[in-house]
Amino acid sequence: MxxxxxxxxxxxxxxxxxxxxxxxxxxxxxxxxxxxxxxxxxxxxxxxxxxxxxxxxxxxxxxxxxxxxxxxxxxxxxxxxxxxxxxxxxxxxxxxxxxxxxxxxxxxxxxxxxxxxxxxxxxxxxxxxxxxxxxxxxxxxxxxxxxxxxxxxxxxxxxxxxxxxxxxxxxxxxxxxxxxxxxxxxxxxxxxxxxxxIVTSVAxxxxxxxxxxxxxxxxxxxxxxxxxxxxxxxxxxxxxxxxxNDSPNRLGVPGERLPWVHHSTKDLDEFLRRQNPSKEDGPVLVVGSGLSAGDGVLCVRSHGATAFHIYRGKQGLSRWLPLTAYPEYLSVHELMTGAATCPTYRGTGSLRLARCHNGANGRRLVTLESSEGNSEVLEVSAVAILVGSAxxxxxxxxxxxxxxxxxxxxxxxxxxxxxxxxxxxxxxxxxxxxxxxxxxxxxxxxxxxxxxxxxxxxxxxxxx
Ligand SMILES: Cc1cc2nc3c(=O)[nH]c(=O)nc-3n(C[C@H](O)[C@H](O)[C@H](O)COP(=O)(O)OP(=O)(O)OC[C@H]3O[C@@H](n4cnc5c(N)ncnc54)[C@H](O)[C@@H]3O)c2cc1C
Incomplete structure (x- = not known):
């Protein structure tokens, strides 16, 4: 046989x-x-x-x-x-x-x-x-x-x-x-x-x-x-x-699985290459306080797009690295702490992402909330949630x-x-x-x- x-x-x-x-x-x-x-x-x-x-x-x-x-x-x-x-x-x-x-x-x-x-x-x-x-x-x-x-x-x-x-x-x-x-x-x-x-079981x-x-x-x-x-x-x-690094951390907010919400700088970069968003499409929302989020901001700016960056705390990136040896992260740190400004960056430590949702006519929207409970809706071209991985x-x-x-x-x-x-x-x-x-x-x-x-x-x- x-x-x-x-x-x-x-x-x-x-x-x-x-x-x-x-x-x-x-x-x-x-x-x-x-x-x-x-x-x-x-x-x-x-x-x-x-x-x-x-x-x-x-x-x-x-x-x-x-x-x-x-x-x-x-x-x-x-x-x-x-x-x-x-x-x-x-x-x-x-x-x-x-x-x-x-x-x-x-x-x-x-x-x-x-x-x-x-x-x-x-x-x-x-x-x-x-x-x-x-x-x-x-x-x-x-x-x-x-x-x-x-x-x-x-x-x-x-x-x-x-x-x-x-x-x-x-x-x-x-x-x-x-x-x-x-x-x-x-x-x-x-x-x-x-x-x-992919190994699915070790028994x-x-x-x-x-x-x-x-x-x-x-x-x-x-x-x-x-x-x-x-x-x-x-x-x-x-x-x-x-x-x-296999599983990017998620925030667990509604809309996080929408196709324009990314969880790695590589995906964000590929998106920006493909779509080349204009100013009218809105900024790219970058969420995160660490070096990956820093990479996200650098990536957005390298494509000539605008980054809206929300993060926790007021320390910028200084707790991660001796920044003088890392000029690119120093530049993001200075933007985060207000030591420098730039027309293609806006950052805040006082808002959190509450929701990502599709609006009318294919608009991409995010709802941001302040610690006082106020909320605002912002039109974005994409979201990059860069909060580590596990x-x-x-x-x-x-x-x-x-x-x-x-x-x-x-x-x-x-x-x-x-x-x-x-x-x-x-x-x-x-x-x-x-x-x-x-x-x-x-x-x-x-x-x-x-x-x-x-x-x-x-x-x-x-x-x-
Ligand atoms: C953004 C970033 C920058 C970094 N920069 C530096 C640096 O400058 N210098 C430095 O020394 N370190 C750096 N690191 C840390 C460095 O990446 C790690 O130390 C190193 O990659 C660890 O190697 P590893 O082989 O243990 O794991 P990994 O490189 O993560 O490789 C493990 C591989 O196993 C695969 N895998 C997991 N589960 C399974 C499964 N079930 N079946 C099959 N395959 C599986 C994964 O997909 C992955 O490809 C950085 C890390 C990140 C995220």
């Missing part, structure tokens, strides 16, 4: 590790699981305490995970926004970077094929994660050299050469980083591990389902590919590398994630993980990396990646 092709497609595929998410965290994880390790090269580290600790615990050319990374991490002063290992690895890869030094790393990547594990990286969009969804004209907050993934300096990549990125590092357009991450997958031979699709494997299970399967991972076809993986380990982990039971009430937040509400292994404390064989686990910035992702990969590799080899 002929085999049903559909049944063949749905047949589960076994992998040692399934990685959910193909942003910087998922790609770095794949690079390490493909059989790479970090070795100590014996160069001096400018931090004398760390330098001494490295020399006393590691031989030159030793794989660094042969030493206890958690105790090494105690040598570096911890900071908010990253895990101790995230901070340590950043110090090893970019010695003295925070002090403005540009020194070569004290660790190097080397190939260790015996450490490689079968794995798949599943991502909703093209490799690069959230960077593929940004308005490519906005600039990175970080220097380009802090955005690099293991093994490929940005200035040595084709993208970096084309954009004339220097080794010292400069702020670059986010599109440069998105292109670099895409190139990274090809250059590092990681294409074969990539799969496009513990029920042994009773399969009496022939000789692979010690722990997880069943299900999802759909781009064509809506279902897929199913069985694995020993799952790594959550989904980032915290992770979407609906494919796992929330109780297992060890979260406090509310959404995952890298600073205040990360996944409950072991800081030594990045394994979830309430879910064995499941790991969290990147912002989900408390490492907000790309430069800090590597610590969790190395910790998780090493723990998985050692567990498989029976070393733990």
């Amino acid at each position: 002929k085999e049903n092709p559909l049944a063949k497609r749905l047949h589960p595929i076994y992998k040692d590790v399934v990685i959910v998410g193909n942003g910087p965290s998922g790609l770095s994880m794949s690079y390490v699981l493909a059989g790479r390790a970090l070795t100590y090269n014996g160069r001096s580290h400018p931090d004398a305490i760390l330098d001494a600790a490295l020399r006393s615990t590691l031989q030159k050319d030793a794989v660094i995970t042969e030493s206890d990374l958690s105790s090494l991490a105690q040598c570096v002063e911890s900071r908010g926004g990253s895990t101790p290992l995230g901070h340590l690895l950043d110090h090893l890869v970019r010695p003295g970077a925070d002090a403005g030094l540009r020194l070569p790393p004290v660790v190097d990547w080397s190939d260790h094929p015996t450490r490689s594990l079968s794995h798949v990286v599943i991502g909703k969009g093209p490799p690069g994660g959230t960077w593929k969804k940004m308005d490519g004209r906005t600039m990175t907050l970080s220097l380009s050299s802090w955005m690099e993934l293991p093994g490929l300096p940005l200035h040595e990549s084709e993208v970096g050469k084309k954009e004339r990125v220097t080794a010292e590092g400069v702020r670059v357009a986010t599109s440069t980083i998105a292109d670099y991450y895409q190139e990274y997958v090809h250059k590092m031979g990681l294409q074969k591990y990539q799969r496009r699709g 513990e494997y029920d042994d009773a389902d399969d009496v022939e299970n000789d692979k010690k399967i722990n997880w069943v991972i299900e999802g759909r590919d781009l064509h809506g076809r279902k897929f199913r993986y069985l694995s020993k380990y799952v790594v959550l590398a989904c980032g915290t 992770a979407d982990l609906s494919f796992l039971p929330r109780d297992d994630l060890g979260l406090q009430k509310g959404a995952v937040d890298p600073r205040s509400n990360p996944l409950d993980i072991s800081l030594t292994t990045h394994q979830l404390n309430r879910l064995a064989n499941c790991y969290g990396v990147g912002p989900l686990a408390g490492d907000m910035f790309v430069r800090h992702i590597l610590g969790g990646v190395v910790a998780a990969a090493t723990h998985i590799q050692k567990t498989i080899r029976g070393i733990n």
Whole structure:
């Protein structure tokens, strides 16, 4: 009898590790699981305490995970926004970077094929994660050299050469980083591990389902590919590398789902390109007090349109960044605080958006309310609600994630993980990396990646 092709497609595929998410965290994880390790090269580290600790615990050319990374991490002063290992690895890869030094790393990547594990990286969009969804004209907050993934300096990549990125590092357009991450997958031979699709369920494997299970399967991972076809993986380990930007926050006001109400700067930019609204169409209403809203204002003004900006508080953008280093955000901050004025910007901290609605003759209207309860109706060409975003982990039971009430937040509400292994404390064989686990910035992702990969590799080899 002929085999049903559909049944063949749905047949589960076994992998040692399934990685959910193909942003910087998922790609770095794949690079390490493909059989790479970090070795100590014996160069001096400018931090004398760390330098001494490295020399006393590691031989030159030793794989660094042969030493206890958690105790090494105690040598570096911890900071908010990253895990101790995230901070340590950043110090090893970019010695003295925070002090403005540009020194070569004290660790190097080397190939260790015996450490490689079968794995798949599943991502909703093209490799690069959230960077593929940004308005490519906005600039990175970080220097380009802090955005690099293991093994490929940005200035040595084709993208970096084309954009004339220097080794010292400069702020670059986010599109440069998105292109670099895409190139990274090809250059590092990681294409074969990539799969496009959305993971819809990660469930513990029920042994009773399969009496022939000789692979010690722990997880069943299900999802759909781009064509809506279902897929199913069985694995020993799952790594959550989904980032915290998948679901734009919503205000929950009536009319928020109207097609002219946007929730990302990229969508707003595409709208403005398509529609090129005139003054008569009304301003673009931008809602939000953070950097995304700042990006929204900059986007509107770059198209020659007028921004009507409503936000909370009187601080402008100063609480987010040292603004002198970020002239574009400084310009928005000055408009918000009244230190500067401009005919294409009007801002207020005393109104809130109550409703978006269609008026007669296709007019787009918003109702704004003051704290005293007065309301006014304004005609707009579009609305951009830019009030942050959250992770979407609906494919796992929330109780297992060890979260406090509310959404995952890298600073205040990360996944409950072991800081030594990045394994979830309430879910064995499941790991969290990147912002989900408390490492907000790309430069800090590597610590969790190395910790998780090493723990998985050692567990498989029976070393733990
Ligand atoms: C506007 C903005 C500017 C930023 N600027 C900087 C900066 O200058 N420097 C810096 O270091 N950091 C910056 N960051 C933070 C940076 O984006 C993150 O640190 C980094 O992208 C995290 O990488 P990640 O791989 O963990 O997550 P992400 O980059 O978010 O990638 C995760 C991917 O997983 C996918 N995914 C999620 N759920 C599923 C699922 N169920 N199935 C399949 N795929 C799924 C998502 O769609 C996403 O593509 C910025 C963030 C934003 C929003």
